[in-house]
Amino acid sequence: MPTFTPPVRDMAFVIEEIGALDRISTLPGYEEATPDLVSAVLEEAGRFGAGVLAPLNPVGDREGCVLEGDKVRLPTGFADAYRRFVEVGWNAVPFDPDFGGQGLPWLVATAVQEIWHAANMSFGLIPMLTQGAVELLSAHGTADQKALYLEQLVSGAWTGTMNLTEPGAGSDVGALRTRAVRDGDHYRITGQKIFITAGEHDAAENIIHLVLARLPDAPAGAKGISLFVVPKFLVNPDGSLGKRNDVSCIKLEHKMGIHGSPTCVMAFGEDEGAIGTLVGRENQGLALMFTMMNNARLAVGLQGVAIAERAAQKAIAYARERVQGIGPGRDAPGPIIHHPDVRRTLMTQRALVEAGRALTYFTASRLDIARHAADKAERAAAHALADLLIPVVKSWGTANGVQVADMAVQVFGGMGFVEETGVAQHLRDARIAPIYEGTNGIQALDLIGRKLIRDQGEAMGGLLAEIRRTEADLAESGGEGLERLRLELAAASTLCAETVAWV
Numbered sequence: 001m002p003t004f005t006p007p008v009r010d011m012a013f014v015i016e017e018i019g020a021l022d023r024i025s026t027l028p029g030y031e032e033a034t035p036d037l038v039s040a041v042l043e044e045a046g047r048f049g050a051g052v053l054a055p056l057n058p059v060g061d062r063e064g065c066v067l068e069g070d071k072v073r074l075p076t077g078f079a080d081a082y083r084r085f086v087e088v089g090w091n092a093v094p095f096d097p098d099f100g101g102q103g104l105p106w107l108v109a110t111a112v113q114e115i116w117h118a119a120n121m122s123f124g125l126i127p128m129l130t131q132g133a134v135e136l137l138s139a140h141g142t143a144d145q146k147a148l149y150l151e152q153l154v155s156g157a158w159t160g161t162m163n164l165t166e167p168g169a170g171s172d173v174g175a176l177r178t179r180a181v182r183d184g185d186h187y188r189i190t191g192q193k194i195f196i197t198a199g200e201h202d203a204a205e206n207i208i209h210l211v212l213a214r215l216p217d218a219p220a221g222a223k224g225i226s227l228f229v230v231p232k233f234l235v236n237p238d239g240s241l242g243k244r245n246d247v248s249c250i251k252l253e254h255k256m257g258i259h260g261s262p263t264c265v266m267a268f269g270e271d272e273g274a275i276g277t278l279v280g281r282e283n284q285g286l287a288l289m290f291t292m293m294n295n296a297r298l299a300v301g302l303q304g305v306a307i308a309e310r311a312a313q314k315a316i317a318y319a320r321e322r323v324q325g326i327g328p329g330r331d332a333p334g335p336i337i338h339h340p341d342v343r344r345t346l347m348t349q350r351a352l353v354e355a356g357r358a359l360t361y362f363t364a365s366r367l368d369i370a371r372h373a374a375d376k377a378e379r380a381a382a383h384a385l386a387d388l389l390i391p392v393v394k395s396w397g398t399a400n401g402v403q404v405a406d407m408a409v410q411v412f413g414g415m416g417f418v419e420e421t422g423v424a425q426h427l428r429d430a431r432i433a434p435i436y437e438g439t440n441g442i443q444a445l446d447l448i449g450r451k452l453i454r455d456q457g458e459a460m461g462g463l464l465a466e467i468r469r470t471e472a473d474l475a476e477s478g479g480e481g482l483e484r485l486r487l488e489l490a491a492a493s494t495l496c497a498e499t500v501a502w503v
Contacts, residue, residue, distance in 0.1 A: 004054040004119050004310060006046030010354070011111045012039050018358045019107045019365035027372035030105050038108055041093075045112045048090065049119035052081050057120040060260020061425045065201070070248040072200040072262045078123060082156075082203035090116075091127050091156030095134055099150040110302060110364040114357070117306035121429045122260030124306075126159055126198045128299045132292040133160025133210055137229070140280050140288045148235050149208055159204045162292055163193040163211040163230075163266060171442060173212065173286060174222035178268065180213035180276065188273030189213050189230055189247075192265065195436070199264030200232075200249035206241060207232040210292060211268065211276060212285050219283060227285030228276035230268065246274040257428030294390055296437045298363060301393035303433050304401030305356040311408035311426040312349040318412055318421075319346060336411075345407050352400045360397060363389040384459040388451045391443035398433035399440060405430040448503060457500045464500075467493045 015021050015038055025033045056077045063075040074082075085091065094109035095101025109131075116124035134153045137145055152158040169175040178191025189211060193199075200207065209230040218224030234242035251265035268274040280288045319337035327338030336342045363386055370383035405427040409416035416423050434440045452460060467489065474486035 049115040053119035086156035190269030230276040301397030304397035308404035315408040315411040395440035395443040
């Protein structure tokens with residue numbers, strides 16, 4: 001069975017037709033993002049994903065990561081693959097050329113990232129968190145912080161982490177207890193963080209931790225949280241590495257899936273205190289961290305699409321090969337893909353993958369417009385729409401990832417329940433995505449409590465208006481199949497509009 005075939009034609013279609021590449025390529029700085037260039041980028045990314053990362057996926061699942069003292073060793077081949085990933089420039093795709101980035105649209109970078117997660121979700125988590133750190137420091141870092149960290153993070157020579165969760169706090173970030181004490185021009189950080197993806201590993205020479213902590217005189221709750229940059233190795237003014245900071249991994253979690261990704265318990269300040277520098281202003285840290293969190297939420301929704309694509313490919317390949325029973329209209333045993341229930345399952349998988357990809361890429365394209373459009377009103381509208389859709393992408397994309405992976409196991413039947421076919425790994429890996437970066441229930445609270453109420457449904461109203469224009473297009477196009485789609489879409493949009501009005 002094939003291990004992974006990147007769906008570059010499907011990706012290019014969505015980029016051009018749903019993401020409206022022709023509009024994105026007119027934005028300042030994106031003029032070179034032509035269909036030919038995008039296709040070439042996807043083809044090269046597909047070769048790296050299929051040829052380098054996908055073969056390591058079962059290796060990571062079998063071996064896991066190993067904590068040796070305070071150092072974490074990644075599974076065989078992961079560190080070498082990451083260094084190759086950095087050398088050819090994949091980490092730098094969407095970032096500012098002033099810091100070594102390639103300056104391509106997020107729409108394109110999102111498609112490229114889908115390949116990494118589909119090929120090897122555990123591997124893809126390392127650059128995923130690094131890109132969030134780049135976004136955060138680009139938006140909120142001081143000039144010194146940008147000079148010290150951005151070029152190395154953009155290239156991927158250094159990796160980034162997000163340190164929120166604590167043993168007694170969980171999703172209630174306002175209850176965190178990690179402390180920060182002023183010490184001249186920096187701060188001393190003490191405390192413990194859990195579930196820190198790539199908090200320690202052997203693939204990069206430095207790890208830059210973005211850490212939420214509380215000052216002694218800070219207000220209670222979420223309003224008293226500050227944000228700090230805490231590097232694994234202190235960085236000298238000339239950019240060289242200094243001494244090891246007082247931060248270490250003290251435990252690796254043993255997980256249901258994503259075994260190739262080190263999920264660390266991190267200890268800060270067990271000796272003299274970990275040295276950190278403040279990002280933004282004191283007590284404003286949670287608001288700033290949402291830059292990184294929103295980046296991660298969109299990326300996690302994309303993980304759901306990616307793992308669904310990978311699982312669906314395996315299910316289709318198996319259904320074409322597995323001979324069992326006599327299908328309708330046939331007179332001899334044949335592949336199970338001829339059986340109606342199997343066909344229904346495979347087509348449901350494909351529908352969920354393609355719809356999830358379309359929604360995710362569309363949202364990424366709105367981010368490009370929000371950041372680069374010349375017209376202020378267009379930027380504001382695109383930003384509001386992206387904000388509205390991110391919790392939907394995260395929750396629906398990850399729920400679909402679990403559902404499609406579960407369906408893949410079902411198509412395999414008993415062979416899906418044994419590890420040697422590899423399909424069970426996708427279900428185990430997919431299951432974390434509805435949980436982390438804010439559970440899907442928290443995404444629902446965000447959608448209703450922040451995104452709808454904040455603007456009294458204005459952004460959703462704009463989206464519904466666009467959906468109704470699509471309904472009108474379907475009505476004009478004619479045809480029984482399109483009319484059925486139009487009626488389904490009209491019923492769903494009416495229900496959505498009534499719900500928004502009630503809220």
